[in-house]
Amino acid sequence: MSSVSESSFRSSSVHLITPGTRRTTLRTDDGLTIEAVYEPCTTGSAPGAGSVDGTTAIVVAHGFTGSVDRPAVRRAARVFAQRAAVITFSFRGHGGSGGRSTVGDREVLDLAAAVAWARSLGHRRVVTVGFSMGGSVVLRHGALYTSPGTAPATEPHARTVPAQRGRIEAHADAVVAVSAPARWYYRGTAPMRRLHWMVTRPAGRLVGRYGFRTRIDRNDWDPVPLSPVEAVPLIAPAPLLIVHGDQDPYFPLDHPRMLADAARGSAELWLLRGMGHAENAADASLLTRIADWAVTE
Incomplete structure (x- = not known):
């Protein structure tokens, strides 16, 4: 499925754009503008450089209240760029992007726009890496946007994913979910109870807007989108990696284990001792x- 029409991009090859970083504005299928940054791979295939793949682009989906310019997102982009080209972007309602956050629902359209941009730049292989809310989005995107010749999954009333248009594919070839929830409406930890207050209460949304620079939609989900654990078995045959820390203050270890179980043996699970939550807890080694x-899966 395509998130943007082909005419939204100028045709170019990876070779032509690799000299430097490019910042642009993408348009989603529901008409929002999303800020995005492309960074070419910074490392050659010299000895000791590790695995480097010039055909692959990694698309980074940040967590709730993040943005393309947050230090943790920029750190992830710098490390990933040593192995492949990288696209970062701000979800709707975050940073310089338009609209309001739906906290994981229509954000799948934002990710699809970024993936389609990567393919329009000539990258034949695209891997999505999502953190926290972004982790739930990459899982749903992996289920809903499928490779050519594969029947796509659908959500109730087909509200979230529009019909295909244009010829730019917006599917991921591999998916990485870091610190992702397995199910919606989880309130089992104090940080999640605070997050739900911020999302559901008028005073909380004011805190989100002025304290975290995140504009939050006031409407409830209708219909409720496909949950991460429901999405996981629909991602195969694309490779899936689930990463979670045992010190995550938001989502305990039953979340990644539930996701891995739902994959029925088709996912790789990394449970990391001492790791906290999402991109802020992901060090350079991880x-x-x-x-x-x-770049190797």
Whole structure:
């Protein structure tokens, strides 16, 4: 499925754009503008450089209240760029992107726009890496946007994913979910109870807007989108990596285990001792491991 029409991009090859970083604005299928940054691979295939793949692009999906310019996102981009080209972007309602956050629902359209941009730039292989809310989005995107010749999954009333248009594919060839929830409406930890207050209460949304620079949609989900654990078995045959820390204050270890069980043996699970939550807790060593997995799977 395509998130953007082919006419939204100028045709170019990876070779022509690799000299430097490019910042642009993408348009989603529901008409929002999304800020995005492309960074070419920074490392050649010299001895000791590790696995480097010039045909692959890694698309990074940040967590709730993040953005393309947050330090943790920029750190992830720098590490990933040592192995492959990288696209980062701000979800709707975050940073310089338009609209309001739906906290994981229509954000799948934002990710699809970024994946389609990567393919329009000539990358034949695209890997999505999502953190926390972004982790739930890459899982749903992997289930809903499928490779050519594969029947796509659908959500109730087909509200979230539009009909295909244009010829630019927006599917991921591999998926990495870091610190992702397995199910919606989880309130089992204090940080998640605070997050639900921020999302569901008018005073909380004011805190989100002025304290975290995140504009949050006031409407409830209708219909409720496909949950991460429901999405996981629909991702295969694309490779799936699930990464989670045993010190995650938001989602305990039953979440990654539930996701891995749902994959029925088709996912790889990394449970990391001492790791906290999402991109802020991902150090350079872990990010390098993820990038190496992304370019070799």
